[in-house]
Every structure is written in C-alpha cells, then in structure tokens.
Amino acid sequence: MAIVQTQELRKEFGHNTAVDGINLKTEEGEYLVLLGPSGCGKTTLLRLLAGLEQPTGGDVLIGGEVVTRLPPRARKIAMVFQSYALYPHKTVRKNITFPLAAAGVPKDEWHSKVDWASDVLGIGRLLDRKPRQLSGGERQRVALARALVREPQVFLFDEPLSNLDAKLRTTARDELKEFQKRMGVTTVYVTHDQVEAMGLGDRVAVLNNGQIQQLGTPEDVYVDPANTFVATFVGAPPMNLLHVRDEVIGFRPENLLPLETVGEREGQMVCEFEITRVENLGSDRYVYGSIPKLDPEARVIAKLPSTLDVPVSPGARERYAVDGSKLRWFHRDTGQRVEPPPSGLPQGADR
Amino acid sequence: MAGRDVKTVRGRVGLYVTAFGFAVFCGFPFLWAGFTMFRQDSDLYSTQHNPFEYSKPATLEHVTSLFTDTPYLRFILNSVVIGLVVVAITLVLALPAAYALARLSGRWGVPLAIGIFAVYLVPPTLLFLPLSRIVVLLGLQDSIWSLILVYPGFTIPLSVWLLVGFFRSVPRDVEEQAQVDGYSKVGALVRTVLPLIVPGIFTVVVFTFTLTMQDFIYALAFISSSSQMTVSVGVPTNLIRGDVLYWQSLMASAMIVAIPVALIYNLFLNRFIQGFTLGAVKG
Amino acid sequence: MSSPAGTLEATRETGQGPSGGGRWSYFFERDRVLGPLMLSPAILYLVLVVGYPLLLAFFYAFSDVTVGSNKFDFVGLKTFKAAISDPTFKTALAHSFEITVISQVLVVVLCTILAFVLAADFHGKWFLRFLVLLPWTTPVALGAIIWLWMVDSIFTPFDWFAAKLGVIPDGGHLVLLGHAGTAMGTVIAVQTWRMLPLATVIVLAGLSSIPRDVEEQAQVDGAGFWRRLFSIQLPLLAPVILVAILFGVVFTFTDMAVIFILTGGGPGTATQVLPSWAFYKGINGGNLSVGAADALFMFPVLLGLSAVVLKLAHRIGGE
Numbered sequence: 001m002a003i004v005q006t007q008e009l010r011k012e013f014g015h016n017t018a019v020d021g022i023n024l025k026t027e028e029g030e031y032l033v034l035l036g037p038s039g040c041g042k043t044t045l046l047r048l049l050a051g052l053e054q055p056t057g058g059d060v061l062i063g064g065e066v067v068t069r070l071p072p073r074a075r076k077i078a079m080v081f082q083s084y085a086l087y088p089h090k091t092v093r094k095n096i097t098f099p100l101a102a103a104g105v106p107k108d109e110w111h112s113k114v115d116w117a118s119d120v121l122g123i124g125r126l127l128d129r130k131p132r133q134l135s136g137g138e139r140q141r142v143a144l145a146r147a148l149v150r151e152p153q154v155f156l157f158d159e160p161l162s163n164l165d166a167k168l169r170t171t172a173r174d175e176l177k178e179f180q181k182r183m184g185v186t187t188v189y190v191t192h193d194q195v196e197a198m199g200l201g202d203r204v205a206v207l208n209n210g211q212i213q214q215l216g217t218p219e220d221v222y223v224d225p226a227n228t229f230v231a232t233f234v235g236a237p238p239m240n241l242l243h244v245r246d247e248v249i250g251f252r253p254e255n256l257l258p259l260e261t262v263g264e265r266e267g268q269m270v271c272e273f274e275i276t277r278v279e280n281l282g283s284d285r286y287v288y289g290s291i292p293k294l295d296p297e298a299r300v301i302a303k304l305p306s307t308l309d310v311p312v313s314p315g316a317r318e319r320y321a322v323d324g325s326k327l328r329w330f331h332r333d334t335g336q337r338v339e340p341p342p343s344g345l346p347q348g349a350d351r
Numbered sequence: 352m353a354g355r356d357v358k359t360v361r362g363r364v365g366l367y368v369t370a371f372g373f374a375v376f377c378g379f380p381f382l383w384a385g386f387t388m389f390r391q392d393s394d395l396y397s398t399q400h401n402p403f404e405y406s407k408p409a410t411l412e413h414v415t416s417l418f419t420d421t422p423y424l425r426f427i428l429n430s431v432v433i434g435l436v437v438v439a440i441t442l443v444l445a446l447p448a449a450y451a452l453a454r455l456s457g458r459w460g461v462p463l464a465i466g467i468f469a470v471y472l473v474p475p476t477l478l479f480l481p482l483s484r485i486v487v488l489l490g491l492q493d494s495i496w497s498l499i500l501v502y503p504g505f506t507i508p509l510s511v512w513l514l515v516g517f518f519r520s521v522p523r524d525v526e527e528q529a530q531v532d533g534y535s536k537v538g539a540l541v542r543t544v545l546p547l548i549v550p551g552i553f554t555v556v557v558f559t560f561t562l563t564m565q566d567f568i569y570a571l572a573f574i575s576s577s578s579q580m581t582v583s584v585g586v587p588t589n590l591i592r593g594d595v596l597y598w599q600s601l602m603a604s605a606m607i608v609a610i611p612v613a614l615i616y617n618l619f620l621n622r623f624i625q626g627f628t629l630g631a632v633k634g
Numbered sequence: 635m636s637s638p639a640g641t642l643e644a645t646r647e648t649g650q651g652p653s654g655g656g657r658w659s660y661f662f663e664r665d666r667v668l669g670p671l672m673l674s675p676a677i678l679y680l681v682l683v684v685g686y687p688l689l690l691a692f693f694y695a696f697s698d699v700t701v702g703s704n705k706f707d708f709v710g711l712k713t714f715k716a717a718i719s720d721p722t723f724k725t726a727l728a729h730s731f732e733i734t735v736i737s738q739v740l741v742v743v744l745c746t747i748l749a750f751v752l753a754a755d756f757h758g759k760w761f762l763r764f765l766v767l768l769p770w771t772t773p774v775a776l777g778a779i780i781w782l783w784m785v786d787s788i789f790t791p792f793d794w795f796a797a798k799l800g801v802i803p804d805g806g807h808l809v810l811l812g813h814a815g816t817a818m819g820t821v822i823a824v825q826t827w828r829m830l831p832l833a834t835v836i837v838l839a840g841l842s843s844i845p846r847d848v849e850e851q852a853q854v855d856g857a858g859f860w861r862r863l864f865s866i867q868l869p870l871l872a873p874v875i876l877v878a879i880l881f882g883v884v885f886t887f888t889d890m891a892v893i894f895i896l897t898g899g900g901p902g903t904a905t906q907v908l909p910s911w912a913f914y915k916g917i918n919g920g921n922l923s924v925g926a927a928d929a930l931f932m933f934p935v936l937l938g939l940s941a942v943v944l945k946l947a948h949r950i951g952g953e
Binding site: 050051052071072073077078079081082083085087088089098099101102103146150156 | 522
Binding site: 363370378379381387395448450451472474476477482503504537565566572586598604613614616620 | 670
C-alpha cells in the first residue's frame with residue numbers, strides 16, 4: 001500500500017479548467033472519498049491519478065515516486081469503473097487472469113492467485129460464466145477480484161455503485177467497506193452521493209469547480225463545513241442558510257427543534273417558525289417553512305425524529321430553537337466559514 | 352432499425368403497392384436478364400411471338416459456354432485475387448488510422464476525417480490519366496498489380512469511415528480497464544477492442560471486396576490482355592465481339608456476379624448502416 | 635494484507651525513471667505520438683495514390699503531354715483553350731449536368747419514399763431489400779450491359795408493352811437508343827436505377843437514428859402521419875439526405891461506364907458526358923493534356939458542391 005499525492009495538479013480542456021491546482025495527500029491504507037456534483041472535477045482527478053489523462057501542470061506521486069509521465073500500466077494501480085468494464089468476450093476466470101497475463105506472471109501461478117482472489121470475494125462458483133450472465137452485485141465482485149489479483153498499491157473507484165439499484169447499493173457499500181478494511185489498500189473513491197461518501201470514507205474531499213473545498217473526516221465535513229457549498233452539498237436535507245443582517249447563519253435541520261421539546265437554555269437562538277408543509281417519511285418528519293423575522297426568503301427545514309411526538313401542522317407558527325453550539329457563520333460574499341460576530345446571536349427573532 | 356407498424360388498411364395497401372412498384376423498378380432488368388439466360392438462340396432471336404414466353408425449352412448451353420469458351424472464369428479469378436489482396440492492404444492501413452481518428456485525435460480529428468472522406472469523392476475518371484502514365488513508369492501496365500496498387504485509394508477512405516463508426520461503438524472504459532490492468536494502448540486495442548468489432552470488420556471486408564469489383568475505368572485504362580482482366584472490364588470487351596453479342600452468355604455473366612453479392616450485402620446491411628451512422632456522428 | 639506465496643513484485647517491471655520523466659518505451663504511447671503514427675501509413679498511401687496523381691492531372695492540363703512522348707512543356711492555358719473550343723466539350727458538359735440533376739432529383743424523392751417503406755414491417759421485406767440492393771451491388775459495367783440488352787432496338791420487351799398500350803404499331807420498334815431524347819431518358823433512368831439503393835441505405839441509416847421517443851412524442855402530441863412526416867421526420871433527416879445527394883451527384887457526374895457501354899456517347903454526341911469525353915480524348919485520342927483539361931472541369935463542380943453540402947449539413951446540425 002502506498003500514499004497517493006498530488007502537487008499543484010492542473011488539467012485544462014481547452015478553455016475549461018477541470019482540475020485547478022489540487023494538492024492532496026492520502027494516509028497509508030486510508031479510504032479517501034472524492035465527493036462533489038457532476039462537473040466538479042472529481043472524475044478527472046481520478047483519471048489523472050490513474051494515468052488515463054495527462055495533466056496540464058503539476059505532478060502525481062504514488063508511493064513516493066513521481067508517476068506523472070507514466071502510463072497506467074506502470075503505476076501499479078487497480079481501477080474499477082462505474083460500469084465495471086468486464087471484458088464481455090471473456091469468462092470470469094479469464095477476466096481475472098487478464099492482468100496477470102499483462103504483467104507476465106508465469107502461468108502456473110495463475111491458478112493459486114485466482115483461487116485466492118475468488119475466495120476473498122466469494123465468487124468461486126462464477127468462474128466459468130460470462131459477464132452477461134451475472135447480476136449487478138456479482139459483477140462488482142468480479143471487478144474487485146480482478147483489481148485485487150495484481151496486488152496493487154492503490155485502488156481507484158469511479159462511482160462503482162451508481163449503476164446498482166437502491167436496495168442493492170446498501171449491501172454493496174457494506175461489502176466494499178469490509179473488503180477495503182480487510183485488504184488495507186489505500187483507496188481513492190469518487191462519488192456524487194454524499195450518503196455514500198459519509199458511509200465509506202475515512203476522509204472526504206469535497207470538490208467543486210476543480211478545487212478541494214474541504215478535506216476532513218465525514219464528521220468534520222458535516223459538523224464543521226468550511227464554506228456554504230460544503231454546508232449545502234453534504235447532508236440531506238441541506239443545512240439551512242439564512243441571510244441575517246450582514247452575515248449568513250447556518251444550522252442543520254435536525255438541530256432546529258420545538259422550544260417546548262428542548263427547553264429554554266443559555267446561548268440558544270429562539271425563533272418563530274412559520275410552517276408551510278410537513279412530509280412524513282416514516283423515520284423522520286420534514287417540516288418546511290420559513291423564519292420571517294430573520295430571513296423571510298429563506299426556505300427552512302426542520303427534521304424531527306418520529307420518536308418526537310409533537311403536533312405540527314401547516315399554517316401554524318411555533319417557537320423553535322437552535323442550540324448555540326450548533327450555529328455556524330459564513331461570510332456573506334465568499335461563503336467561507338467565519339467566527340461568530342461579536343454582536344452575538346440575533347435576538348428578537350421570536351417576537 | 353425499428354420496424355414501424357402501419358396499421359390502417361389503406362396504409363397497408365399503399366405500402367404493398369409502393370413496395371411492389373419499387374420491386375419492379377429495381378428488379379425488372381434482372382428478371383429480364385435471368386429470363387434471357389436460358390433461352391435458345393432461335394427462341395431468343397425471333398420477334399414472332401410474345402417475348403415473355405419460352406417457345407422452345409430452356410437450355411444451359413449459353414451459361415456453360417460462358418465458362419468453356421470464354422475467359423470468364425479467368426476474369427472471376429482475377430477479380431477475386433485483386434479483391435482479397437486489396438482487402439488485406441486496406442485493413443492493414445485503415446484499422447490503425449480509424450482507431451487513431453476514433454480515440455486519439457484532438458482538434459485536428461474532425462478536419463482530418465473530413466479530408467479522408469473527401470478523398471473518396473475524387474473521381475477515378477479524373478485520376479486515371481496521370482495514373483495510367485505512372486502505371487507504365489512502374490512497369491505495371493497490363494497487370495492486375497496495377498489495380499491492386501490503385502484500388503486502396505478509394506477503399507481506404509470508405510473503410511476508415513466505417514471502422515471509425517465501429518470503434519466508437521465500443522465503450523471506452525473496457526479499453527481503459529485493459530490499460531490499467533497492464534497493457535499498453537496498442538495492447539489494449541488488440542486484446543479488447545478488436546475482438547469486439549469482428550462483425551464490423553467482416554462488414555468492411557465485404558464492402559471493400561465488392562467495391563473493387565465495381566471499378567471499370569481503371570481496369571479499362573490499364574489492362575489490355577484478357578488474361579489480366581477483371582470481370583467488370585473483361586465481359587464488355589471480350590464478350591462483345593464486333594457486332595455479334597452473345598446475349599444469353601452476357602446476361603449470365605452479369606447475373607452470376609450480381610445475385611450472390613446482393614445476397615451477401617443483404618445479410619450485412621444492418622451492420623453497414625450501424626457503422627455508417629456512427630461514423631457520421633461528430634464527423 | 636494476506637496474499638499467496640510469491641508476490642508480483644519480482645515479475646513486474648518497475649516503471650521508475652528519472653524523477654518527472656519516463657522510460658523511452660512509454661514515449662510511443664502518448665497520444666501525440668501514437669495518433670500520427672497510426673494515421674500516417676494510410677495518409678501516406680492516399681497522398682501517393684490519389685494526391686500525387688491529382689497534382690499531375692493539374693500539370694498535364696497546363697502542358698502539352700501526349701501518350702507517346704515524354705516531353706512535358708508548360709503551355710499555360712493553351713490546352714484549356716483547345717479543350718474548351720472543341721464543340722463537343724460544351725455539349726458534354728451540358729449533358730453531364732442535365733443527367734446528374736434530373737437523375738438525382740428523382741433519386742432523392744424516390745429514396746426517401748423507399749426508405750420509409752423499408753423501415754416498416756411487411757411480408758417479403760427481405761426480398762424487396764434484396765431486389766433494391768441488386769442495382770448497386772452489380773458492377774456498373776455489367777448493369778449497363780443488362781440495360782443494353784433490355785433496351786435493344788429489336789428485342790426489347792418494351793416494344794411489346796408499348797404496342798399493347800398503342801404507343802407504336804404492332805411489330806414496331808421504339809429504338810430507345812437511336813433517338814437523342816429517348817437515349818437521354820434511358821441514361822437518366824439507368825443512373826437513377828443504380829444510385830437509388832445507396833441513397834436509400836443512407837437515408838435508412840438516418841431514419842434509424844431518429845430516436846423512437848421523438849416520434850412517439852409527436853404521436854402523443856396529436857400529429858398525424860403527414861404532419862409528422864413533414865414537420866418532424868424530414869427536417870431531422872435533412873442532413874442525411876444531403877449526404878445521399880452528395881454521394882449520388884459525385885458518382886453520377888463522374889461516371890463514364892454507363893455512357894461508354896450503353897450509348898458510346900451517341901446517337902452522335904447526344905449523350906456524351908464529360909468523363910467519357912475526357913476518356914476518348916485522353917486514351918483513344920492519345921492527347922493526355924486535353925483529356926486532363928477536360929476531366930479537370932469536373933473538379934470545381936465537385937469541390938464547390940461538397941463544400942456547399944457539408945456546410946449545409948453542418949448548419950442543420952447533423953454531421
């Protein structure tokens with residue numbers, strides 16, 4: 001296993017800068033997730049790490065070596081594509097031995113390696129089938145076995161769960177994480193699904209416009225977003241952002257609770273929540289509305305757990321509160337995270 | 352190609368009538384040729400009776416004399432040899448070129464593709480004059496090798512066009528996976544992409560081969576001995592001696608070539624359309 | 635990490651090079667190198683076999699070269715003047731245009747109809763496709779021979795049809811190739827007949843690439859057959875039809891085989907066209923320079939036409 005590193009990595013396609021001077025360094029054996037919306041540059045970054053694209057500037061280092069000018073096959077990496085890219089004209093077994101043939105591994109060693117890889121992933125009985133005969137989950141396992149068999153120093157994943165249907169995705173995610181923990185190989189994983197990112201990553205790099213907006217553990221990124229982009233991209237529903245006076249105040253929907261439930265406390269922000277709509281999703285209730293006295297134009301969502309048995313009805317005006325420690329301030333223009341202003345909490349929002 | 356259902360009675364009648372009309376327009380000359388092939392001389396060259404009736408029994412004599420009394424078999428052999436060698440040359444040159452255009456080209460990919468396509472439109476009726484001199488200079492006059500040399504000039508552009516389409520139909524990630532798995536770009540191409548476009552390559556082989564049989568002017572300009580002639584030029588020049596035309600044999604000579612080729616084209620037509628369409632997307 | 639005995643390390647080549655660089659063998663993999671490398675053999679061949687002769691054709695037209703001699707003097711526009719002043723030249727040029735325009739207009743209309751027919755499902759469709767392909771797959775010369783017999787002055791079956799229709803007396807002869815008008819008509823018919831299949835296939839390809847849901851949307855929106863045809867399908871097919879026209883025009887305008895075999899340019903020069911005229915002058919007449927000059931007149935027409943068609947197609951947004 002090895003550390004993956006980029007130095008001022010840039011990639012331009014004509015006038016479009018897809019990756020804009022990224023500096024990144026993974027830990028050994030870590031599961032790093034690149035998270036962002038489509039077009040943010042995460043896939044381009046991954047492809048630069050793989051060697052499928054050549055950067056316009058900067059360097060890629062794997063295991064301490066500069067690999068920028070090297071083609072994919074010289075980088076000792078393995079990659080799994082969104083479609084799994086199984087060779088349709090070969091059996092599963094031949095799919096798995098393909099990288100061994102490429103590396104010039106002697107044929108008598110193939111059998112033991114295939115056995116080992118297929119054991120790890122439990123696909124022994126599938127070895128003589130062709131890809132079109134496999135289910136989505138089985139294909140993922142074959143792709144992993146193929147990636148594993150060359151004992152790479154880094155795994156690269158390009159949204160491998162996107163093609164699976166929702167139910168399958170959770171179990172597949174679980175298997176992936178298990179797999180990586182067991183193998184301990186440094187992994188870089190691209191996804192646009194923030195739930196996936198939070199569930200899988202040891203650390204998450206949130207990208208937008210070709211730049212890393214924030215790099216941290218899932219908890220860091222969720223609880224302490226570095227800017228409004230991260231605040232709204234991570235977490236569903238997104239963080240509530242209100243423009244108050246000269247600032248932007250943010251708080252997560254699950255932190256906006258009825259005053260009567262949390263009780264009056266020091267440092268709380270109390271406000272009058274005007275409710276327009278309620279969605280009952282089973283495990284939670286989403287309450288949509290606004291806080292007219294603070295920011296009449298902002299759409300505010302409160303997320304109440306189903307265990308909280310408080311009456312909520314559209315048209316009502318209730319007093320809700322957010323704990324002081326859960327409030328976050330952002331700069332009005334740049335969106336960057338700032339310290340709370342000396343003036344303190346906005347007052348009078350509930351009168 | 353999705354078949355569309357014509358549901359109304361009026362529509363279906365119109366469809367069949369139109370289809371029949373086209374069938375007649377396209378097929379009648381061949382019907383007449385096939386009809387003529389087996390007629391005895393005395394039957395054919397009499398104007399006394401209905402031309403659509405056989406007044407004497409059908410005969411194979413003219414068809415067989417085509418093979419026994421004329422160099423027809425030689426013509427066919429020459430055409431086949433030329434076709435095969437030209438196909439080989441074309442594939443060797445067009446496959447890498449088409450791959451480069453489909454995957455590796457940047458800004459100059461589109462103008463280059465248009466350029467290659469434009470070559471296809473340069474007419475042989477313009478080039479045959481300087482080419483006939485070049486052929487003499489190379490000492491290839493009156494030899495099938497002159498044709499083998501010149502034909503790729505028009506088979507390569509068409510093949511490149513079709514092959515670009517077929518290469519595009521292979522998803523990139525299978526290729527890239529092979530590169531990550533340890534092969535060079537060329538290695539990945541050979542091991543993963545080529546096996547997947549084998550039907551496309553067959554299509555190109557079929558269309559290139561038949562294209563070589565179409566040429567008339569180069570063969571007419573370069574070749575004078577009947578032992579070196581192709582079907583296309585040998586039949587009009589050899590079988591039409593002065594004013595005596597052996598019509599039944601002539602018709603037979605045309606039908607023997609036309610029918611099998613059309614049958615094979617019909618089998619490969621869907622793939623041809625696929626390659627043509629994909630080659631046209633984004634130039 | 636658990637792994638089987640013996641790692642891959644020993645057998646794998648290490649890709650290390652000087653820091654920031656790579657090994658020489660990786661040089662050929664870069665797109666900038668590999669692309670031209672794979673393209674150049676084909677391009678080289680085309681330059682030699684098409685490009686170079688094309689240049690020579692230009693030189694011939696500006697020289698006085700003949701088949702017999704090796705001399706090659708530049709004579710400016712003298713050859714062109716000689717070529718143009720020949721009275722047959724003008725008729726040949728006019729006929730080329732006439733035949734091409736009329737036949738290709740017919741082809742465009744017919745091929746569109748035929749493409750729609752072939753896109754539908756019906757019994758015998760495979761057989762119809764086979765018949766439609768025949769005129770195209772038959773080598774031009776052999777197809778012309780088939781027509782030669784079919785319109786023979788004495789034995790053509792059309793005499794029988796015409797007599798039944800009362801156009802000519804019983805036992806009379808149309809002698810289609812003997813009269814200038816009908817000879818022209820026959821040539822136009824042959825060119826239409828042999829270019830129809832290719833045009834149809836091209837338009838069929840275009841039809842199949844119209845997404846199904848666009849058509850279904852039109853149906854749901856209430857458009858009837860004719861409205862769908864003219865507002866949705868034909869506009870979407872326009873670029874493809876333009877390509878079909880381009881091919882058809884080029885192959886008809888530059889064809890000499892049909893004239894050569896069917897009419898020899900006759901009766902008289904009534905069906906002479908530019909390419910066959912260039913052939914007569916160049917090969918039969920031995921005057922390469924005049925032949926080249928004649929043939930070269932095809933070039934501006936082709937270039938201009940291709941440019942126009944491709945620009946149009948591009949603008950309509952297809953190609």
